[in-house]
Each structure stands twice: as structure tokens, then as C-alpha cells.
């Protein structure tokens with residue numbers, strides 16, 4: 001068996017597995033460890049009251065719903081995702097949260113967006129680019145649909161920096177690598193963006209990094225491990241029994257207050273040349 005990024009191949013998953021990914025996306029969108037990174041780039045965008053926004057690979061629309069619930073965003077936002085179940089959840093949840101009138105969701109492929117050129121002020125890929133089949137093609141589609149002087153935002157983790165503490169350093173390192181390759185088609189893509197953007201007609205307009213770190217207890221990385229450890233096992237990347245020991249040690253560390261996990265995340269703003 002080889003690793004198959006579950007978000008890249010989401011349309012091959014069964015209903016139970018899809019439900020667990022929906023739970024993970026929704027939990028992550030409520031975790032302050034993570035949402036502060038979204039709030040940081042939204043503040044930097046200084047959106048106009050009539051801004052038209054597109055999120056590519058919107059999943060359950062968690063980020064756009066968060067944006068629409070903020071008092072300072074009064075524009076219109078669109079979300080596209082390749083997964084029908086995620087798009088259904090996005091539409092349902094946006095109506096439950098009374099923000100459905102400003103958000104529209106549709107099924108589509110990020111490699112071939114069904115929107116005219118220059119139709120958005122801001123186009124966002126929030127933890128999408130690490131999963132897609134062809135990152136350069138997705139970025140050029142984002143560049144095509146953003147208006148001149150609009151902003152393309154790419155936010156994602158650098159999963160070569162993902163790490164959990166484990167007493168056996170050698171197995172800990174193998175587990176970090178296995179988690180990254182089981183979960184992400186492009187675990188190192190965020191390092192490539194400064195080289196990639198100019199090749200597809202985008203000019204770097206700003207970038208910064210944030211370390212997401214949990215020490216003592218874990219919420220963000222607990223949910224991450226619980227969701228993606230099964231994919232390490234399923235791909236047969238490491239012996240299942242040792243993976244189970246690793247996971248139990250992480251739970252124990254959370255109980256004892258000795259937990260440690262970290263990953264670097266990067267935000268890029270780019271504009272059409």
C-alpha cells in the first residue's frame with residue numbers, strides 16, 4: 001500500500017471516513033491555536049465592505065463561515081470544493097449559522113475553476129495547496145480569477161517541520177515523516193512558493209511564518225493525530241503496533257502534562273504581475 005492523501009482523494013472515501021474528516025475540519029475551525037492564524041491574515045487583508053472573496057478547497061466552509069460571522073466583513077464570499085459531502089455540510093451549516101445569504105458554495109476542481117477571469121478581489125487557498133495534484137496549476141487558476149491588484153492568499157503548513165515529542169527519537173522522527181507523507185501530497189510546498197509564484201505570473205506581496213506549538217496539553221495536535229494516524233497504519237508506512245504505542249504515549253503525555261508537538265505555518269500574499 002502507498003500513502004494516499006485523504007483530502008486529495010476525498011471522493012474515494014466512504015461516508016464514515018468523510019464524517020470523521022468533517023468533524024476534524026469543524027474542530028480545527030474552533031481551535032484558537034489555529035483560528036488566530038486566520039484572523040491574522042484577514043486583519044492584514046483589510047477587506048473593503050463590498051469585497052468579493054473566493055476560497056478554493058473550502059471544505060465545510062468553516063473559514064468562510066468564520067469570516068461571515070465577524071462583524072467587520074459585509075461582502076460576499078464563494079467557496080469551491082471537489083467533495084459533494086463537504087459542500088452540502090458547508091451550505092447547511094451556513095444557514096444554521098444565519099450567514100447563508102452572503103455565502104455560496106459549489107462543487108468544483110481547483111485545477112479548473114468555473115469562474116471568469118478577474119472576478120474576485122481576494123482568492124484564498126487555506127490548507128489546500130499541500131493536498132492538490134498540481135500546485136502550480138491551482139495557483140495559476142487562482143491568479144486568473146483574481147482581479148488586477150487583487151490578492152491571492154496561500155496559507156498552509158510546512159509539514160517537514162511537523163513534530164511530536166517521543167522518547168525514542170528515531171521512531172519519533174519516523175512517525176513525524178510518516179504522518180506528513182500519509183496526509184499531504186505536497187508536504188514541503190510552502191518552501192517552494194518564492195520560486196514558484198513568479199513562474200506563474202504572481203508577484204510576492206508579503207509573507208510570514210507562525211509556529212503552532214502545544215506544550216503540556218494538546219488540542220489541535222490531538223485531533224490531528226487522532227484523524228491521521230489511521231492513514232499511517234492503512235498505508236503500512238510503519239508497523240501498526242508501534243504506531244499504536246506512539247499514539248498511546250501521546251495520550252499519556254497529555255494526561256501527565258508532558259506533551260509537546262509543533263509545526264510551522266506560512267502565509268503568502270501575492271498579486272498578478
Ligand SMILES: C[S@@+](CC[C@H](N)C(=O)[O-])C[C@H]1O[C@@H](n2cnc3c(N)ncnc32)[C@H](O)[C@@H]1O
Pocket residue numbers: 007008010025029056057058059060061062063080081082083086108109110111125126127128131132133
Ligand atoms: C484540509 S482541507 C481544508 C478545508 C478548508 N479550507 C478549511 O481550512 O477548513 C483540504 C480541502 O481541499 C479539498 N481539495 C483537495 N483537492 C482539491 C481540488 N483539486 N479541487 C477542489 N478541492 C480540493 C478537499 O476536498 C478538502 O476539502
